[in-house]
Amino acid sequence: MTKSAVILFNLGGPDSLDAVKPFLFNLFNDKAIIGAPQPIRWLLAKYISGKRAPIARDIYGQLGGKSPLLEQTEDQAKALQDLLGKDFKVIVAMRYWHPFAAQALAEAKQWGAQRVILLPLYPQFSTTTSGSSLKQWHQLAGASFEESLTVCCYPVQPGLIRAMAENLRREWDKAIAFGTPRLLFSAHGLPQSIIDKGDPYQLQVEQTAKAVVDELGIAQLDWAICYQSRVGPAKWIGPSTEAELERASRDNVPVVVTPVAFVSEHSETLVELDIEYRHVAEKLGIPAYFRAPAVSSHPEFIKGLAELVADPTALRGKACGKICCQAEGI
Structure with a gap:
């Protein structure tokens, strides 16, 4: 069977209080977040991240000094991996902090993936979330795999x-x-x-x-x-x-x-x-x-993700709009 890497995209979050400012800089330096051209966007990102860092550090201080998002995404990846089996490898790719998409790409290649299934953990498509992650992936990956499939959105899965x-x-x-x-x-x-x-x-x-x-x-x-x-x-x-x-x-x-x-x-x-x-x-x-809590690793949600992996284009043209279907090479 074809070896398939499933790339789980998420926002990412600082893994320490020292990482808060660079995390914010990466966020605001994204063209999908601030559309100004360079070097203006770089200067704005430096200014905004510096200004917001003390507030954000206080927020993450209330969470034990870091974001819990990576650990939760890894739990979701493990649960999905258990359902999909050995012919799939579920890999986490964060947009604004480690592990970045480049690391996920290297891991997929090293494993010998023949195809990739791109699965954003954003049920609703936006150019600022899924669109940004998918664009970056395509820029990095190019034609690295025999086949690349994308789940652009799944708001009513x-x-x-x-x-x-x-x-x-x-x-x-x-x-x-x-x-x-x-x-x-x-x-x-x-x-x-x-x-x-x-x-x-x-x-x-x-x-x-x-x-x-x-x-x-x-x-x-x-x-x-x-x-x-x-x-x-x-x-x-x-x-x-x-x-x-x-x-x-x-x-x-x-x-x-x-x-x-x-x-x-x-x-x-x-x-x-x-x-x-x-x-x-x-x-x-x-x-x-x-x-009410987020769905996190709720069994029904993980089963739903597995169904999306089995048929990545099932919802195309039904729940998604023109932009998300055509965005960034999808």
Whole structure:
């Protein structure tokens, strides 16, 4: 059988407090994040990373001095490897910190992979996430393999949806004791200008949320989509997660918050959702605040990833948009 390397793409995160500033520099020096030409982008990345580093160091200090994202991604890779078997090798490639894509490429070659299956751990496609990782991979890999297949997105993949619904249902069942809960699907925000250029991310977040609501099957479920992690003065897509918490306060309803675009726990969930927004909810007098976990290595999610590997183009033209199908050589 053909030896297939499965490349799991994720954002990456600093592995020490000393790595916070260079991690941020790598992030902001990405053309998909800041579109200015060089050397302007390099100068902006140096300035922004220097300015934001103290805040970010404090955040990662609350997480034990590093991001937990790599360990969680490695757990997902191991679980997927166990399902796929010896003819596959699952390799992690992070975008902004170790292990970088170049290391994953070298590992795939050394193993003797004949084909690669590129699998971003971003269910919803964006030019700023999957698009950036895939572009970098194609630049590095070129024609290194006999075949290269890409899973561009999977916002309504059944395993993903079942895993999210199971996690949510447990928290919703707790919240019902405090009144009829409102379910908040919180996703990382994007500048409106990126969406205006045709990026399908917001549409696919909406597809995921609707599919989870349908899977839950709760009559007259009260739910909304919101966006977190805004930075800078530009207009971002909304409503914001904080605005939805304020609305829940006015309506005097408990909330269940779930990350809809993150499949692993990291600073945006463990600090922003668990600590910062919980504090906001308490100050606003919301009756109760519950947070459903990310799908992480939930068996249904891992099974869903295995199904995507078995048929990487199954969702093409169905859940994904024109940009993600055509992006970066997909």
